Amino acid sequence: MGRFCCSTELARYTWRFAAIHAPMIQPYVVNIDPVAFGLGPVQVHWYGLMYLLGFFLVAVLGEYRRRHGRLPVTRDALGDLFFYGMLGVIIGGRVWYMLFYYDGGPRWIWTDPLALFKVWDGGMSFHGGLLGVLAASWWWSRRQHLHLADTMDFVAPLVPLGLGFGRLGNFINGELWGKPTTQAWGMIFPHARADDLAAAASDPSLLQRLQQFGGLPRHPSQLYEMLLEGAVMFVVVWLISMKPRPRYVVSGVFALLYGVFRFAVEFVRVPDPQLGYLAWGWLTMGQVQSLPLIVAGLWWLALSRRAPTLPLATTAGDAQNDARVS
Secondary structure, three states, X not given: OHHHHHHHHHHHHHHHHHHHHOOOOOOEEOOOOOEEEEEOOEEEEXXXXXXXXXXXXXXXXXXXXXXXXXXXXXXXXXXXXXXXXXXXXXXXXXXXXXXXXXXXXXXXXXXXXXXXXXXXXXXXXHHHHHHHXXXXXXXXXXXXXXXXXXXXXXXHHHHHHHHHHHHHHHHHHOOOOEOEOOXXXXXXXXXXXXXXXXXXXXXXXXXXXXXXXXXXXXXXXXXXXXXXXXXXXXXXXXXXXXXXXXXXXXXXXXXXXXXXXXXXXXXXXXXXXXXXXXXXXXXXXXXXXXXXXXXXXXXXXXXXXXXXXXXXXXXXXXXXXXXXXX
């Protein structure tokens, strides 16, 4: 028995040594042209296309949910919600980023106010976009005489699609990269050259890897977020919302999952250079802004235990309207 244990330990340490010292294949270099195509003097960026694709899928699946009675509104009313929500995402996300993340702080307001509209350069904040959507949903819900939480529960399963495509846009832009890694899936981000040099200057092992690959392999944190905040959240929240649930359940699960996923990925993502770490050498602005979502998700789930369940609505009115129009 003792000989078996010794053999097992020897094999474990041999595998670990080999994993550390094994040569790493040339990492993938993320050097994608951010311009998808041009229309004369107009350049169409992948980042903008990702948002358009996200909005399109949200509209299609939203109409699918409406037709299955998940919200008692007409097609036209739902179209209004999506339009206002789209404005909320763009305005809220951009303004929040410019106020809390933009390099140089809010000085752009008087030095370069047009920078607010350069969304093709990247720079959107989910937390600001969420606040924008909540504001638009509150205003729309009042006009439709609906409870805001019912609207939130309707929209929540659709949001991860936009999040996923937005993170893919970040990846194509080569921005919001992760920390250096020795994992086989590490990627080189040319825009992180300054960070590579700074990290290699303080760590000889990183300097060796920088010289070997021409750049430091880093965590593709954008793809992590695309997977977790996009694919995983969409599947989980969508499956939960397939059956009528008590009010706040769907929104609570969404908020809780996003907060936890974002907080976790921030540990391998390089913080915005103009902000750095806020405390303890690891706390980032993204984590600070995600904590309220975790708390809100838990609170909404607690409220759902005594909340009513919205019954399935009929879409007969739409059918009559369609027949009247035709």
